[in-house]
Amino acid sequence: MAQALQLSSDRYCPLDNEPYMSEGQLTYFKSKLMQRKDDLSNRIAQSIKKIKTLEGAQADILDRSNAYIDLELEVKSFERHSDMIVQVDHALARIDDGSFGYCELTGDEIGLRRLEAIPFATMSIKALEEFETAQGSMFVLRRTLYS
Template sequence: MKPEIFLPDDYRPAEDEPFMNDRQLEYFRRKLMNWKHELLAQSAETLEGLADSARSVPDVADRASEETDRALELRTRDRQRKLVVKIDAALRRIDEGEFGYCEKTGEPISLKRLDARPIATMTLEAQERHERRERVHRDD
């Protein structure tokens, strides 16, 4: 088991320290875990809200409005579920020593990108190339 790493509350990964050192990895691990806990708490609230709203509404317009709200909640919940899967994958990459490196090029992903989107698996350039190729193939 690894010793616990001390991180000051104001710690932010910096370009002038070794890339993906223990402090940076711990920073991203905590960031991902906090995000995951937030999403799971929101999911629990969504499920409670859906259970509460499952009552029968006699007015057709009210019922339609409520069904639209439920559909939106379920779409949001599905997006959150997919995010939790990506967060778990990022946490696994941290454990395996692969976090922070592009899955396409092997190059380091910028700290700014990782801080904004810690589930990123590609550098910005590789992601843009990937999206351009996707658009081209989608248009075929």
């Protein structure tokens, strides 16, 4: 049952019977992460350029308000993209140390489909659901204790 799992590359297509996180898969995901990092770096550069060009001295209070809103949106965009670059860098480090593709909490396989969607994922779906459930329980417990 060697059914192919079509990923976004026309040149490489992992097979179900291929060993998990084989050399080809690691090369594929490293390339995908490097592309993501380049894209994020370009977006950060665009945000910085927009932040620098936003006029702060507006005579009209509505224009000033709109300028502050635009500035806030650009700063949030910058922060979001910067945080994602950190996640991509950690994923690239995990490729180098051999832990890429495995859940940081359980050690289980994250899975090719999840990594295709989020190549810097650090947890399997199952571990993520358990983590979120535990976080929800802690929130309810804290709310009960402090209310």
